[in-house]
Amino acid sequence: MGVHKFDSGSFFVQEGQTGSRSSCSVSGLSTKLVDAVQSRAADVLHERITSLEKPTKISEKDAVMLSFLPCFSASPVFSVSKNYLLLLKPLSLARATLCRLSTTTATTTTTTMSINLQSHAFAGNPIRSKTPKPSDPFSPNSALETLKTQLLETTHQPSSSNFKVLPFRKGRPLASSSSAGDALGPIWHLGWISLADCKLFLASCRIDLSYDSLVYLGSESAAEAVYWAVDVAGEANLVPEIGGEKFCFVELRTLMVATDWDDQHAMGELAIAGHARALLEWHNTSRYCGRCGGKTVPMEAGRRKQCVNESCKKRIYPRIDPVVIMLVIDKENDCVLLSRQSRFAPRMWSCLAGFIEPGESLEEAVRRETWEETGIEVGEVVYHSSQPWPVGPSSMPCQLMVGFFAYAKSREINVDKEELEDAEWHSREDVKKALMVAEYKKAQQTAAAKVTQMCKGVEKGQSLSADFNVESGELAPMFFPGPFAIAHHLISSWAFQDSVNGFQSQPTHAGASMSNL
CATH class of the missing domain: 3.90.79.10 (Nucleoside Triphosphate Pyrophosphohydrolase)
Known part of the structure; x- marks a missing residue:
C-alpha cells in the first residue's frame, strides 16, 4: 500500500494491485497530522508503513474521533482496512488507535477547514515587511513626491497605474467578490483602484483628492507598485461600477469571518485592510495635538503626524x-x-x-x-x-x-x-x-456568500454579532x-x-x- 496524495481535506491510498482508489474524508483533521504528512515525501511514509509490525486492534467502542487524537511527536502512519483508518503511533507505544471514517469511491470534500496558519489574522502583511530606504523610489517620502506630481496631472498617465488606492468609508474597506470556480464558494478581494479611477470616484462624491488625504501602506518593488489608503465620506455602501466590476464597502469584521484561512493571499489582503483601517482611524482621532490643542498635519506620507504650532511641533505616532x-x-x-x-x-x-x-x-x-x-x-x-x-x-x-x-x-x-x-x-x-x-468552515462560506450579496446590492444590512455566530449541525x-x-x-x-x-x-x-x- 502506498500513499499517493495528501491535502488538507482528504487523502488517497492505492489498495492492493487492483489499481482502485479510495478516498477517506478527514473532517476536523488535526493540523499536526496534516503537517506531519505534508512535510514528508510519500516514499518515506511508504517505507515506514511496510516496516511496521501487525497493529494491535481495539474494539470499535474504544475508538475515538480523529481530532481527539494526541499530537504526535513523530509521523503517524496510515493503513486502510474496509471502512476504518488505522493511525498507528510509534511502535514504542505498543498500541494502535482506531478511527472510523467514511470511505467512498470518489473524492469527498470536507466541510471543516484544516487550521494551518502562517500567522494570525491581520498579521503577515505582505507589503510592509520591509520599509524601503529613503533613497528608494518606493520609500514613503519618494512615493509621496511622485504622488504629488500625479495628482497635478489632468490626463491619465500610464505611470499612475503603479499607484493603487484602497478607499475606506466609515472604517469599511472597498471590496469585491468573485467565484472561485470550484466547491470553495465565492472569494472576496480588496477593491484596489488606480489613482485616476480614485480621482473620478471621489469627484462623483464631490470630494477633492489631495495628497495629504492619502496614507502610505507599503510597496512591492517587483511589481513597481505603491499602495495607499484613503478615507471617503458618504453614507452609501455600494459604489458605481469601476472597470466593469461591482464594489461595496464591507465591515472589516465581516471580511475577517469570510476569509478562507487556508488561502494565504486572502489572509494577506485581510492584513493589509487591517493595517489601513488602523492608520486611517488613527488619523481621524488625532487631528489635534494632545499637548497644546493645535492642529496636526500628516508627515512621511501619513506614517506619523506633527503639531503645526511652532512652539510645540510635537511628533505623534500611531497608537497601539x-x-x-x-x-x-x-x-x-x-x-x-x-x-x-x-x-x-x-x-x-x-x-x-x-x-x-x-x-x-x-x-x-x-x-x-x-x-x-x-x-x-x-x-x-x-x-x-x-x-x-x-x-x-x-x-x-x-x-x-x-x-x-x-x-x-x-x-x-x-x-x-x-x-x-x-x-x-x-x-x-x-x-x-x-x-x-x-462548523467554522460553514460559517466562513456563509460570510463569503454574504459579501457577494452585498456587492450585488441584494443585502444592505451588516450585523456584526451575526458575523461571529458559528453554525453547527447540532445545538x-x-x-x-x-x-x-x-x-x-x-x-x-x-x-x-x-x-x-x-x-x-x-x-x-x-x-x-x-x-x-
Whole structure:
C-alpha cells in the first residue's frame, strides 16, 4: 500500500494491485497530522508503513474521533482496512488507535477547514515587511513626491497605474467578490483602484483628492507598485461600477469571518485592510495635538503626524493599545477557565482579556486581570503568540492581543459581574467536543456568500454579532471564536495537547498543539 496524495481535506491510498482508489474524508483533521504528512515525501511514509509490525486492534467502542487524537511527536502512519483508518503511533507505544471514517469511491470534500496558519489574522502583511530606504523610489517620502506630481496631472498617465488606492468609508474597506470556480464558494478581494479611477470616484462624491488625504501602506518593488489608503465620506455602501466590476464597502469584521484561512493571499489582503483601517482611524482621532490643542498635519506620507504650532511641533505616532488575553489552566484537574461577556452571542465562551495598565509588565497584567475578573490567583505565565486586532472601537484603532497560558494557583471563582456575565471551569473533553461540533468552515462560506450579496446590492444590512455566530449541525452547549481570533488558538492548542509517549506535555510553546500558532 502506498500513499499517493495528501491535502488538507482528504487523502488517497492505492489498495492492493487492483489499481482502485479510495478516498477517506478527514473532517476536523488535526493540523499536526496534516503537517506531519505534508512535510514528508510519500516514499518515506511508504517505507515506514511496510516496516511496521501487525497493529494491535481495539474494539470499535474504544475508538475515538480523529481530532481527539494526541499530537504526535513523530509521523503517524496510515493503513486502510474496509471502512476504518488505522493511525498507528510509534511502535514504542505498543498500541494502535482506531478511527472510523467514511470511505467512498470518489473524492469527498470536507466541510471543516484544516487550521494551518502562517500567522494570525491581520498579521503577515505582505507589503510592509520591509520599509524601503529613503533613497528608494518606493520609500514613503519618494512615493509621496511622485504622488504629488500625479495628482497635478489632468490626463491619465500610464505611470499612475503603479499607484493603487484602497478607499475606506466609515472604517469599511472597498471590496469585491468573485467565484472561485470550484466547491470553495465565492472569494472576496480588496477593491484596489488606480489613482485616476480614485480621482473620478471621489469627484462623483464631490470630494477633492489631495495628497495629504492619502496614507502610505507599503510597496512591492517587483511589481513597481505603491499602495495607499484613503478615507471617503458618504453614507452609501455600494459604489458605481469601476472597470466593469461591482464594489461595496464591507465591515472589516465581516471580511475577517469570510476569509478562507487556508488561502494565504486572502489572509494577506485581510492584513493589509487591517493595517489601513488602523492608520486611517488613527488619523481621524488625532487631528489635534494632545499637548497644546493645535492642529496636526500628516508627515512621511501619513506614517506619523506633527503639531503645526511652532512652539510645540510635537511628533505623534500611531497608537497601539496592548491587551493581554489568557487561557487560565488548572493542571491538576485538567480543565480551563472560560468566560462570557453580556455582548457575546448565546453559548459563546472565550478567554479572559484585559488592557495593560501603566507601570506593569505583561505577566503582571495577566495575573491582575484574572484576579479582578474571576478571583483566581495565577502563578506561572507562559507566552503563546500575539495578534494585531484592528476591529475594535474607533477610539482604539489597533489593539495588540498578546496571548498567554496562565496556570491557576486557586480554583474558587468569584465573578466580577460588572466585567463578565459568567466564568466557569471546563474539562478538556468538553472543550474538544465543542471544537469538533462547531462548523467554522460553514460559517466562513456563509460570510463569503454574504459579501457577494452585498456587492450585488441584494443585502444592505451588516450585523456584526451575526458575523461571529458559528453554525453547527447540532445545538452544542458552547462554542468559541473562530480561527480568526487568537482566543481560538489558545483554546485549541491546550485542548488537543494530549498525553504523548505516556506523559502529559504542557503547552509551553505555540507549536506543540493542534493549532500551529
